Amino acid sequence: MEKDGKDLFVVILLGFFLMLFMVSFIVIIVVIHRKRQVQNQQKILNLKAEYEKTILNVELEIQEETLGYVGRELHDNIGQLLSLTKLNLSSSKPEKIQEGRHLIGMVIKEVRALSKTLNLDWVEGISLGEYFQKELNKLDQIGFCKTQFKVEGQEIKLIKEKKLVLIRVFQECLNNAVKHSEAQLILVSMVNTSDCLELTFKDDGNGFDLSVPSSGLGLLNLSKRMETIGGKMVIQTKRGTGTEIKLTLPLSIA
Template identity: 40%
Template sequence: METSNIEVVLAVLFGSLILALIGVFMFVMVIVYQKRKIKNIREQQRLITQYEQAVLKAKVEMREETLKYVGQELHDNVGQVLSLIKLYLSQPEIQQKAAIRQLIDQAISDIRSLSQDLNINRVEQYSLSDFIEQELNKVHKAGLVKTSFESMGACEPLNMHDRLMISRIFQECINNILKHAEAKHIFVKLFTVDGTCMLSVVDDGVGFETTAAHLGSGLINIYDRVKLIGGDIEIHSGLGAGTEIKLRIPRLTFAEN
């Protein structure tokens, strides 16, 4: 009888120990889960903050780029037209009235065009394809390089911030070409492959070494922005071989046209 009581006591103690261990294990698991949850929340907040900062930086850069372009156009085009009008007005022969009227119309048209360019929200007002075409037209109009653009089955970003980021990435690609490539032609394609949106920017310039040590701040900014929107980027280049930058954007980021 005494032996039976001891066995019962031992069984109770053993069961209590097992329950205690299970309780400790569950408590530790809850603590670990809460820590991981807090860590994930902080990481998500960090990524959101980083994305918002990148969007803000892209807006500032695009505004600066726009003001620079408008200033150049005012100096080169509108300023020249107004100077010609002033010259004609100093010699007011009857036959020059038609020329003056034509120059005034041209100045008005140029100023209207520039006022549209000053609108930083034009990224939201135009499709990605239209924005790219407008940017290339500016480059072509300036006589810097010849440009070619092809859009096939293009997609539009669902998120306006993503559209801004992609637009700024494209501008950065063009700026790098104009600054460093010494190119004569720029070829741009916007298309889809198996539901993935692709943006290809190719130039026939001097090229460069694609190792990390040779990447400038412009290309580093491009890499960072592509990563923030969940995309992927490939850069193919070599000395004397031109450069191709290929951007892939996940399908979920876009809406099919």
């Protein structure tokens, strides 16, 4: 009987320790799971904050460029139109007065066009293809270099924020080519598939060494901006062989 009592005590003791072990194990699992949940939530908050910061910076940069453009237009274009208007309206000749009225109409039209550019809502009303073609045409018109633009597939509809980032990255790629490449030809292609949007920017210019830090916004910064909207940027270049920049944005998160 005494032995049976000891065996029972040992079994109960073992059962107690086993139960204690199981409870401890469950508590540890719950604590680890909770910790991971908190870490994941913090990661999500950080990504959201980075995304919002990227969008804000892009909007500010585009607004600054827009204001610079508006300033030049006011001085060079509208200012000249107003001067001509003043000269014509100061004349007593009917044909000059009529010309002055026509110029006033042109001034009103130009001011309305400028007022639209001050609001970034224009981004929602233009397709990426239209915008890229417009920017490349500017280079053709000033005779900087030849450009070609090719589009394949039906363009993907993007939300304003992601479109802004793509526009800004495109602007910087174009600016870098203008400032540093000495290119004779710039080729841009946009391929829209069921999976993603793929934008390729290629020039036949000087190329550069990727290991050397860049000026301006910097290629690393542009790459991070693409990552913020779920995309990526890949660069292929070396001195004397031109540069190819490929931007990819998955359709599932566009």
